[in-house]
Amino acid sequence: MRASITLLLAASALGLAASAAADEGMWLPSQAPEIAKQLKAAGLKLDPNALANLQTAPMNAIASLGGCSASFVSTQGLLVSNHHCVYGSIQYNAKPEKDYLTNGFLAAAMTDELPAAPGSRIFVIEDLRDVTTDVMNGITETTVGKARFDGIEANQKGLIAACEKQPSRRCDVRAYYGGSTFYLQQMLEIQDVRLVYAPGRGIGNFGGEVDNWQWPRHTGDFGFYRAYVAPDGSAKPFAKENVPYKPKSYLKLGKGVAEGDFVMLAGFPGLTERYRTASETKHYYTEFYPLQQRLLAEYAEQINAATAGDKDATIKYANALRGADNFKKKLVGQLTGADAISLVDKKTAQEKAFRDWAIADASRQDRMTQTIAALDAVTTEANTARLTATRLGLLARAQLLASARTAYRWSLEQQKPDAEREPGFQDRDRKLVTERFTAVERRFDPRVDRRLFEAALVEYRQLPAAERNKAFDSAIEKIGMDRLYADTKLGDTATRVALLDKSSKEIEASNDPFLKLGIAMYAEEKAREDRNKDRDGRMHAARSAYVAAYREYAKANGKALFPDANGSLRLTYGHVKSRSRDGVKWNAFTTAEGIVEKATGRDPFDAPAKELTLIRAKDYGKYKFPALGTLPVNFLSTVDITGGNSGSAVLDANGHLVGLAFDGTLDGVISDWWFDPTINRTINVDVRYMRWVMDKVDGAQRLLDEMEVAK
Numbered sequence: 001m002r003a004s005i006t007l008l009l010a011a012s013a014l015g016l017a018a019s020a021a022a023d024e025g026m027w028l029p030s031q032a033p034e035i036a037k038q039l040k041a042a043g044l045k046l047d048p049n050a051l052a053n054l055q056t057a058p059m060n061a062i063a064s065l066g067g068c069s070a071s072f073v074s075t076q077g078l079l080v081s082n083h084h085c086v087y088g089s090i091q092y093n094a095k096p097e098k099d100y101l102t103n104g105f106l107a108a109a110m111t112d113e114l115p116a117a118p119g120s121r122i123f124v125i126e127d128l129r130d131v132t133t134d135v136m137n138g139i140t141e142t143t144v145g146k147a148r149f150d151g152i153e154a155n156q157k158g159l160i161a162a163c164e165k166q167p168s169r170r171c172d173v174r175a176y177y178g179g180s181t182f183y184l185q186q187m188l189e190i191q192d193v194r195l196v197y198a199p200g201r202g203i204g205n206f207g208g209e210v211d212n213w214q215w216p217r218h219t220g221d222f223g224f225y226r227a228y229v230a231p232d233g234s235a236k237p238f239a240k241e242n243v244p245y246k247p248k249s250y251l252k253l254g255k256g257v258a259e260g261d262f263v264m265l266a267g268f269p270g271l272t273e274r275y276r277t278a279s280e281t282k283h284y285y286t287e288f289y290p291l292q293q294r295l296l297a298e299y300a301e302q303i304n305a306a307t308a309g310d311k312d313a314t315i316k317y318a319n320a321l322r323g324a325d326n327f328k329k330k331l332v333g334q335l336t337g338a339d340a341i342s343l344v345d346k347k348t349a350q351e352k353a354f355r356d357w358a359i360a361d362a363s364r365q366d367r368m369t370q371t372i373a374a375l376d377a378v379t380t381e382a383n384t385a386r387l388t389a390t391r392l393g394l395l396a397r398a399q400l401l402a403s404a405r406t407a408y409r410w411s412l413e414q415q416k417p418d419a420e421r422e423p424g425f426q427d428r429d430r431k432l433v434t435e436r437f438t439a440v441e442r443r444f445d446p447r448v449d450r451r452l453f454e455a456a457l458v459e460y461r462q463l464p465a466a467e468r469n470k471a472f473d474s475a476i477e478k479i480g481m482d483r484l485y486a487d488t489k490l491g492d493t494a495t496r497v498a499l500l501d502k503s504s505k506e507i508e509a510s511n512d513p514f515l516k517l518g519i520a521m522y523a524e525e526k527a528r529e530d531r532n533k534d535r536d537g538r539m540h541a542a543r544s545a546y547v548a549a550y551r552e553y554a555k556a557n558g559k560a561l562f563p564d565a566n567g568s569l570r571l572t573y574g575h576v577k578s579r580s581r582d583g584v585k586w587n588a589f590t591t592a593e594g595i596v597e598k599a600t601g602r603d604p605f606d607a608p609a610k611e612l613t614l615i616r617a618k619d620y621g622k623y624k625f626p627a628l629g630t631l632p633v634n635f636l637s638t639v640d641i642t643g644g645n646s647g648s649a650v651l652d653a654n655g656h657l658v659g660l661a662f663d664g665t666l667d668g669v670i671s672d673w674w675f676d677p678t679i680n681r682t683i684n685v686d687v688r689y690m691r692w693v694m695d696k697v698d699g700a701q702r703l704l705d706e707m708e709v710a711k
Helices: 005-012 029-042 048-052 083-093 145-163 278-307 311-316 318-341 343-360 362-397 399-413 427-442 446-460 470-479 481-486 493-501 504-508 513-556 592-598 609-616 666-672 687-697 701-706
Strands: 016-018 062-064 069-072 078-081 122-130 169-176 181-190 192-198 223-229 262-267 561-563 570-575 579-581 584-586 589-591 632-637 649-651 657-664 682-686
Touching (some): 029 048, 029 570, 083 223, 083 318, 083 427, 145 181, 145 513, 262 657, 278 318, 278 362, 278 446, 311 446, 318 343, 343 362, 362 399, 399 446, 399 513, 427 493, 446 481, 470 481, 470 513, 481 513, 504 513, 513 561, 592 609, 609 687, 632 687, 657 666, 657 687, 682 687
Antiparallel strands (some): 062 069, 062 122, 069 078, 192 223, 262 649, 579 584, 589 632
16 A cells, blocks of 8 residues: 555656657657647647646546546536446446446436545646755665655655645546656545446447457447536535536547548556566566456466356456456467567667666766666565565455454554555545445445455465465465454455544454454564565665666667656657558448447447447538548557556547547557557547537537537
8 A cells, every 4th residue: 555666756757758650759748848849740730838737628637546647628627538437337326126337327417426436536636846955855875775765755645745736626646767767746636526428338338348459449438527626615525515617727639530631639547668678577467467457367368267157246347347357368479479579679689788888988988887776676676576566466466354454553543643654555545445345335246255365375475484374374364264254344345444533553443354354464474574675675776776877878879768658747749640550451430330340249348239239321411531431430540658548538629529548459569668650559439429429429518518619
């Protein structure tokens, strides 16, 4: 749960990428003036400088869902994102008698909009500023290991606390360029999020796992939330008296794009690894990714087996299953893509060129030789620890054990002043933890949970004895699986949530078997955490110095640089473009007729009968694209994205919304590590298809009118 600087540094890896290809780059908004000539040459009609201003359109219409991107599309707080980004809320509200997962959901009026899943948030970007000097205050070359980690973290927490003195703000401080730079991101945190509309499975997830990461694609991957605030405009939790939030600006819907048109995208990409070292790259592709892929594939199989024939359990685990299926397939693409382009060889050559340059100059030779040696040594440690942590992390699949561990750690952290508590256990985190405990009630089945936990234990026990948690092993053997699930009271939501108000002594006195198991785990977990912090501190010292030199190297070669993705707001741009490779031609657009061709009447190709009737009648109305002679569904673009960009607004040259990014192609996901313009394509849902479904299929005219779309 701790917000380790390791996570922030991992997001940066070497922390930067060079604009080797015209469409490559996840640029900070503040860099828009730096690449103004490139943007204009590509076709942007807006003033590039406007993209650096987070107080005006279009940038202040962009929002984060804390894992997905979104954008405001009306004056009444209506927010559009991907269907799969609102899927957790569809699942949370679904029941066997109200199967919104299959049938979709459309609120007839604002009063019918449903509270989103607990923990749902809409974060509205307000500021993104350099705070490197403040973060590194008191940190010198002699500040090493855990002392370095603790010093940086304390400074980060101080900046966050000062920022969050402003009401309803959520702030974070992230590392860029390998930890040589830090930015503070300030966002308005909207807590009352409501589900407004999502098409049924046969549109929103048409093609399912079969078509996932594939082209051609025919998926209506869109859905709508609405942001609500208190009558005085302050951000408050759900309440009937709350009113729709009025954003400073919203995106207007465009008429659509054609092949060759300029497009840009604004969102919150999660993580890229473009400049990891060669040894790290080899580790990921020969050890870590294969392990992850296997574990996720087995997890998906375990969920399917455990929920088979039980509709209630199937609904409860639908969101977990979809996430596992999505990521396991992406990893297949990563692994095959790396082989196809000889990724490790490319990384090795790239690294050699830089390191030869770094030690060629006598003025930096000794310093860089030491830095390179330090980085290589600490990354080797980190590689080994990553594999162990992956198997240890499987124990969190037991949802009540995860709650017990969090509750006990919470009780211990409350004994400290708030500023000294671990990130994730401070006062600012109380509501989110409460909501996470609450959400368990509609995502937990004891029979299914036990089967998943038992499978996790089999994998966990493959760790060498020295790497396992010995106290956990002893405790679970003593308690036994039958008693663990039969005697616990943590399946009750009120009981789980009440733990957050109990002292450590009260929790330690409990006879609940899951609490006993969580308590037993703590001492060894804490010792491992301290060792990780020491390594993280050494990693920061080496990585930040290494990247500082890399920035000099890039500048010497005339490169414009952008930080690797780390979950903060970015811009990327490109064009609507088809793809030809190895004798296979991918058209830039898919059409409605393709839906009819794929439809089988069975999941995942169970398009609604009404939709099929309309397509056969070619009833496309004003949404028909003359250049195609039909209705476009999805389109390809060359914009540079990764996970977290799901739901990102795709904008035309004038800043109008023309689509939503929702996927990449299987062979193109290697772009997380290496951008190849001949391979890289982003899959987007076309705004014309979105509007057609809303108008002709689902009768969402109320929302179209709200978005100022003429009838």
